[in-house]
Amino acid sequence: MRVITPSGSDRKRVIWSATDLKLAAECEFAWARSVDAKLGRVEPVEDPEDATLARAAAMGDAHELVVLDDYIAEHGRSVDGGPGVIELPKVSSTDAEALAGVVADTVRALRSDATVIYQAAFSTPEFVGFADFLSRDPDGRWRVQDSKLARTARVTALMQLAAYVDQLDRLGIPRSEEVDLILGDRTISTHAVSDLLPLFHVRRARLRALIADRRIDEGAAGAPLAWGDDRGDLQIVACGRCATCELEVVAHRDLLLVARMRPVQRARLRAEGIRTIDDLAAAADAPEGMGTETF
Incomplete structure (x- = not known):
């Protein structure tokens, strides 16, 4: 999550990601206070270092790369938008120029004959996100997939998948009625989009309400969310x-x-x-x- 002031404007706005859906679902107070911290109203709270979590994150990254290697071994690399894997560069969401470039590359890849897209990027005035994998179904529609080290599917992870489905719908890209979590034991947990989108819409509306309550335009002068204030x-x-x-x-x-x-x-x-x-x-x-x- 970032708070930005767009060029040519004096109005701040919050840019959130699929991860913010997860964080807000875990603790709305902490997420709202993180917005306050971005605005300079309170000091940011640093999560304590956790060697176990750091190790899990590294293993998760390695798992993602193994899945990528498997796709390349199966389909080869795409040449000039032909069948195969298109591996898009990882960029920072804070680098506006690089982000715009990879978003444009994503749209071109989605409209190409590629079989798999790695690190597809999406951006709107309120959202930015990077999908682990988009895989083309036999009928030509795109299927959203995410690699997770966990051995079972979690609702928060499924919300992230739904966020990317929503982006495909926004772009008018034909997409599958199912999404996949590629789990740490290499099993695939498949879920119906029709089961996920209603909850995603609820969680997105909730996130928007939390953002509106923070009165972004007041900047650092605004009051931070107080402990015990349920608003x-x-x-x-x-x-x-x-x-x-x-x-x-x-x-x-x-x-x-x-x-x-x-x-x-x-x-x-x-x-x-x-x-x-x-x-x-x-x-x-x-x-x-x-x-x-x-x-």
Whole structure:
């Protein structure tokens, strides 16, 4: 996710990616605060270094390259848009000129006779993304595929696939009614687009609502999202476990510091004005809906 000010304009806007759908689904509070950080309203929160995650990321990249090598071995490389694999260069989404070039190359590749496209790039005024693989079905339609080291399909990964299906539809490119996750054990998990697009549309609408709530035009002068502020009808959800939430939980002596505190229990306590561990220690009676033993 980036916040940019387009050339010739003084209005900022957020550019999000398929990964942002995943991150916002995992913790809306943290994602909204990351927007605030991009705007200079708060300091960014750095995720702690995790050697296991770093190793998994490296293995995921290696898995992706193995899949690419397999496709090249099977189909060969495309020459002048003919059958075979077109391998597009990886570029940074922050390099506007390079991105525009690879997006144009993607459109040409989609309209060529290529069999597989690697790292297809898509860009709109609000979205940028790179699809691992687009593979042509026997009927000529394009199938979106993503390589994942995981051994099972996850909803967040499927949302990323749906985002690229949406881009093919935007371009009017014939596409398959199915998408694939190429898993770490080399099995292929296939899913119907009709099952994914409705949820994608819901998640995209939710992301747009989160962005609108951040009042991008106010820049650094705008108010950052405060801990415990669910923004009324928007009902922003905090996971309570990520690095961003953990800092706020400790700083506000939140009820989540209590071992095995469940969200429903926290909500009932907060509804009775019990918002911190200090409030809880001083409370004499259980809130409505909570048993005395639990309290």
